[in-house]
Amino acid sequence: MRIGTTLSNYIIENQRHTHGATGQFTGLLNDLAVACKKIADLVNKGDLLNVLGSADSENVQGEQQKKLDVISNLVFIEALHHNGHVAALASEEMDEVYHLPSGIPRGKYLVLADPLDGSSNIDVNVSVGTIFSVLKAPEGVDYPAEQDFLKPGTEQVAAGYCLYGPSTMLVLTTGQGVSMFTLNRDFGEFLLTHENIMIPADTNEFAINTSNQRFWEPPVQRFIDECLRGQDGPLGKDFNMRWVASMVADVHRILNRGGLFLYPIDAKLSAKGQAGKLRLMYEANPIAFIIEQAGGLCTTGRERIMTLAPESIHQRVPVILGSRNEVERIIGYHSE
Numbered sequence: 588m589r590i591g592t593t594l595s596n597y598i599i600e601n602q603r604h605t606h607g608a609t610g611q612f613t614g615l616l617n618d619l620a621v622a623c624k625k626i627a628d629l630v631n632k633g634d635l636l637n638v639l640g641s642a643d644s645e646n647v648q649g650e651q652q653k654k655l656d657v658i659s660n661l662v663f664i665e666a667l668h669h670n671g672h673v674a675a676l677a678s679e680e681m682d683e684v685y686h687l688p689s690g691i692p693r694g695k696y697l698v699l700a701d702p703l704d705g706s707s708n709i710d711v712n713v714s715v716g717t718i719f720s721v722l723k724a725p726e727g728v729d730y731p732a733e734q735d736f737l738k739p740g741t742e743q744v745a746a747g748y749c750l751y752g753p754s755t756m757l758v759l760t761t762g763q764g765v766s767m768f769t770l771n772r773d774f775g776e777f778l779l780t781h782e783n784i785m786i787p788a789d790t791n792e793f794a795i796n797t798s799n800q801r802f803w804e805p806p807v808q809r810f811i812d813e814c815l816r817g818q819d820g821p822l823g824k825d826f827n828m829r830w831v832a833s834m835v836a837d838v839h840r841i842l843n844r845g846g847l848f849l850y851p852i853d854a855k856l857s858a859k860g861q862a863g864k865l866r867l868m869y870e871a872n873p874i875a876f877i878i879e880q881a882g883g884l885c886t887t888g889r890e891r892i893m894t895l896a897p898e899s900i901h902q903r904v905p906v907i908l909g910s911r912n913e914v915e916r917i918i919g920y921h922s923e
Contacts, residue, residue, distance in 0.1 A: 589779070590780060593776045611696070615667075630751040633709075638658055655706060659702035662702070663702050670694075671691075674724035677697070677736055679869060679901075698719060699869040701869045713836075714833055716833065717749040718748045718873050719746065733899070737900070739893060741894060745759065746874075763880075767780055786911070788845075788882070788911045790847060792827045792845065794837045794847065794848045795830060804921075806920035829846070845909070849917075851863075851907060852887075863906065865906045867895060871885070875892040884911050884915065886914060892908075
């Protein structure tokens, strides 16, 4: 499609080729774009609106919420709950499923979101983002339960993220490749700037929090050690390390130039009773959908992320993703 096409026109054009399309899906994606535009404006203004700092509260995972975590969640609810495109919502910032008020029209879709990924960075003006996943809602159910959300990532009908950086970029897949849109603030529209994104199969760049190195499992220890040994090691090349501590920012770099992102299971997480750090339903699954559509791989080290059977909305999993050949190498180390 022509570079510079608006997101709205891009969605409409793609829906023309979908048998039985009713316009609800188009409307939903436009609602998500509106939410991202509003959050982008809040992030951009920051302290000017007194939205930085702690909210003096915790989410369901026991993590300290930032003011913008809470506000971004409210923005998502407001943008999605009254247009008749969704049946229910779920979010990192809500303990349970958000049900639409009585009398509000119900739609065909369920939406899960991390409204502000990487929010620990917001007070120091480092890039943050929004992640979302779209599933089909059960038919004839006015108040979908948590169980209705618990579908493997292969059943997603769309996924995306919005990166709030030097420019605001929306990355989207509906299962037909990955496209990127950049927000033109002059007239408030996302414009197509890249499409058919493909991740290089080989890389010499990785992103991992090395402060946790002593807690990693042997396969991850082995791989990172080989990376650090550079040309003299078994991989025969020098590696660079990057770590933003914002999944969206690290993934965006990988989509643009290849690389690896690792947040593996480790002894410290296991001691807390956690199966991983990142959430399957609204972080790992949508990002895995994007990565796979761009030719990369996404795994726990032992299983494909997209085929995991979810047990709860806030379930955590280890995540290793990025350039195909290096991810396959890490999978091989785990299988040994």
